[in-house]
Amino acid sequence: MDDFGTDVFVNRDDPIPTVILDGSTPRRPRTPSPSAELSDAETPSNRRKGLRGRFSALKEKARIQDQLVEKLLAQVVPLDDAQIPEDEPAQKGGSPGVARPNFNLTTMSNNFRRFNARIGVVFVFQARVIRILSWRQPTHTLSFLAIYTLVCLDPYLLPLLPLTILLIGVLVPSFVARHPAAEFSLSSEQAIGYSPHGPPLAPAITVKPVKELSRDFFRNMRDLQNSMEDFSQLHDGVITLVVPRTNFSDDALSSALFVSLFAACLFMSIAANVLPWRLIFLTLGWAVTCMGHPAVQRQIQTAHEKHIHPQEEKARGLVEKWVERDVILDSAPETREVEIFELQRLSGAGEWEPWLFSASPYDPLSAGRIAGDRPVGTRFFEDVLPPQGWEWSEKKWALDLWSREWVEERIITGVEVETEGERWVYDIYDEQAVEKVGVIELPAPGKGKEKDKALPPKPSWEEGEDGDGRRGEWRRRRWVRLVKRKNIPETST
Incomplete structure (x- = not known):
């Protein structure tokens, strides 16, 4: 890790994942025999040349495979710009008049590597949020709750929050890293504290992407893989919970939900200005943060199993009876x-x-x-x-x-x-x-047949005797x- 420096944003708290390419157990490195001697064909320089040649051959093979797959995809997916209508942008999601590249395996691979090398800062932020909400360090969580309480009680402090984070979280650490404290022994009488005076003693902190095929690169790849799975599960859960109740597959249930939301809209339009929003957000923030405490989670799980779960069927039955009794649908088609x-x-x-x-x-x-x-x-x-x-x-x-x-x-x-x-x-x-x-x-x-007959037209109206x-x-x-x-x-x- 000394090659990458401490100024790279990566998630360094978790163990390094093991990558197995062929699905078999990784082989142990062979210990060379002390009596074995290197021949002329196995000198270090020749070994470097052989590895370099193999690497070049692998790169050439991968390039050929990419070209073959691109040609196969070109037969299935319309990748030609000529197939895009003139009145539409070059790519969906792109601005009109801005050329965007078509799908390409090489570009996709390069962009993924660049993205994976720079996504570490997002996972660092995600890990710190999880630490705060899971009460791993109670002092950090309580400090967060104190700041959240001040913002809820006085919302005018909200524009001050990003400025304070930039000042204390970015500029101060950067200055301390540029002007580190002098090293003194514990017995020295000169160790009286930090002094910012004097010229810079250390290089400035820079943010740079991690190197490819490094440990941090594979950590980011692992976190990205897990994040995609988390998003898929969240997406499927929301679809399962919301869509059957809102797509009118069950007309009575969706109608009841529509009536409830309409009543809620009427209530909020009248009472929104008198609700204590500061107290509401303060209570919700404290409740969500306290629910992440391990002891509170155990109590919630016990209460759910003993009290809430037995009442779910009863509550669902009451809702179904209300829907059947009060929601009247006109079954006659239009x-x-x-x-x-x-x-x-x-x-x-x-x-x-x-x-x-x-x-x-x-x-x-x-x-x-x-x-x-x-x-x-x-x-x-x-x-x-x-x-x-x-x-x-x-x-x-x-x-x-x-x-x-x-x-x-x-x-x-x-x-x-x-x-x-x-x-x-x-x-x-x-x-x-x-x-x-x-x-x-x-x-x-x-x-008779005369009702369907008309007089034959004359050459012109002017030449006829009468128009009747x-x-x-x-x-x-x-x-x-x-x-x-x-x-x-x-x-x-």
């Missing part, structure tokens, strides 16, 4: 009315041909009609599907007998409306009739049907 328009086109023979079923009435002033687009839809009634997430609530479609209403709701002009019969809405091309009348109500058409009975190229009528929300059953994962 229903809505959907529409479809049956379009027919006038053929050259003067007969109406079924064209398609469309979601738009394709009126003369619609955007698609003006743009010259053809209507979009399906040819057959059976091919009309309900909206996504819905299912049919009725077996058949029903003809809308109030054609005039849906025409007026959409402010459609230039059409003729049948108020009886099959409720067709026809196009008209007489511009004067459209400007003067807008919507014209027609009597019921005659019986002339209709446009399209006619439509509206069909309606009820749909309901589709009940999606839960899938067990």
Whole structure:
């Protein structure tokens, strides 16, 4: 450890982990025989060259393996920048316009080594927090509680806390390390205390990363491994506790939780300004810190086994009864009315041909009609599907007998409306009739095949003798049907 110095931030209190690469028991070092003599081929210089060559060969082999794995990943993962849309950043999480490197095994390995060599300061801080909360040194814990109490009683001291930590925790130790106390024997009369006078006697403290493949490097790797496991367990615990109660897989329980949180929000919005927040935070801080004491933990564990655990089932039963009794859910699915328009086109023979079923009435002033687009839809009634997430609530479609209403709701002009019969809405091309009348109500058409026939169009309106009975190229009528929300059953994962 003398090679790394005392100015490297690492966690030095735990034993050094044993690293076994092949999974077998580590071999004991062989003791060389005193009678054995080194031959010319086994001189120290040749041994260095051999080790150096083997190390170079291993590095070359690892580089080739990385290239092969990168090529395999390139076939599975889209690593090319050309596959990223132009309106999105180069990488998720990166700022727009800032180029970020793609995934690369070599870059990943280098960044991990750099990160692991510098993460020791975080583990040092974590170890010191654990020491304080676990009462390993009661004087440190009591000092922390004293500072916490002062901040809770006088919150205006909170901005002073980071400045004090920087002053006492960083600058003072750095000055003492730069100006160490003089060494005197215990019997010397000059040992009267620390004196800061005089020039610096020691080099300044610097923070530098640990060396790779050193003991501190493997300590950081071990702590990083354990931290990842702790995060995974915490994540899984939170997901198991929170998600089933908040994702409405159980509608009654999630609804009860929603009502409780809503009531809590109302209470906090009214009473937040009168609550003694200083006393609350002071009590919580002392309670959490005291719970870390070994004696208190033993008492809590005993009380939980004897008193709390037997009452958990009873409390859970009371909550379930309250949910079943007070939380009333409407089990009937939501229903809505959907529409479809049956379009027919006038053929050259003067007969109406079924064209398609469309979601738009394709009126003369619609955007698609003006743009010259053809209507979009399906040819057959059976091919009309309900909206996504819905299912049919009725077996058949029903003809809308109030054609005039849906025409007026959409402010459609230039059409003729049948108020009886099959409720067709026809196009008209007489511009004067459209400007003067807008919507014209027609009597019921005659019986037989004549009701579906219209007079053949003339070359133009100007050449015709009269515009009576002339209709446009399209006619439509509206069909309606009820749909309901589709009940999606839960899938067990």
